Amino acid sequence: MKRVFSRILNKNENKIDFKKLIEINKKNLFKTKRNSDFVESLMEFGALICRAKKPKCSICSISNICKYFKADKKFKQTKALKTKVKNYDVFCYIDKIKNKIALTKQNNLGFLKNFYLPLIKESYYNEKKKNWRFHSNFKNLISNKKLNINLYYKFSLKIPIHHQWFSLKRNNEFIPSFTKKIFKQISKIK
Ligand code: SF4
Numbered sequence: 001m002k003r004v005f006s007r008i009l010n011k012n013e014n015k016i017d018f019k020k021l022i023e024i025n026k027k028n029l030f031k032t033k034r035n036s037d038f039v040e041s042l043m044e045f046g047a048l049i050c051r052a053k054k055p056k057c058s059i060c061s062i063s064n065i066c067k068y069f070k071a072d073k074k075f076k077q078t079k080a081l082k083t084k085v086k087n088y089d090v091f092c093y094i095d096k097i098k099n100k101i102a103l104t105k106q107n108n109l110g111f112l113k114n115f116y117l118p119l120i121k122e123s124y125y126n127e128k129k130k131n132w133r134f135h136s137n138f139k140n141l142i143s144n145k146k147l148n149i150n151l152y153y154k155f156s157l158k159i160p161i162h163h164q165w166f167s168l169k170r171n172n173e174f175i176p177s178f179t180k181k182i183f184k185q186i187s188k189i190k
């Protein structure tokens with residue numbers, strides 16, 4: 001997300017006070033109640049169009065307001081520090097009969113706050129996951145954070161507070177791509 005803003009402003013990320021920038025533009029940036037959709041779409045935009053290497057400016061719908069695109073002298077991004085891979089456990093409650101999964105917006109992970117996700121916890125070496133079945137391990141990149149995910153599940157009709165059921169097949173709600181990835185994995189359980 002920071003990369004997209006730094007491109008639009010044609011300024012190095014280190015020279016932008018993002019807190020101030022968002023505070024000043026709060027009214028314009030967050031016009032609707034679908035703030036998490038907006039943040040997710042910005043992340044997708046950064047991953048698909050305003051990519052780290054070779055941004056697709058020729059098909060970008062906001063090139064008319066982008067200073068990087070218009071500038072003769074384009075800023076040079078300082079090399080990103082190597083991101084450390086963090087280990088997380090993802091716990092999925094599944095209603096197998098109705099083909100549903102329980103999601104929550106209460107995960108206490110800054111960059112994933114306010115998104116519908118299964119329960120996510122930072123994982124600690126040797127910690128026992130009693131009553132949970134291990135499903136798979138996969139890597140995921142979210143907002144330049146590298147996550148090493150261990151996916152666990154259990155069949156249960158009881159779910160913790162602040163969780164709600166979502167269909168694994170059809171969804172009218174906005175679901176971030178990270179959650180969809182988990183849907184795909186979980187749907188394979190026989
Ligand atoms: S015009 Fe290019 S650099 Fe600017 S926001 Fe679009 S893709 Fe990014």
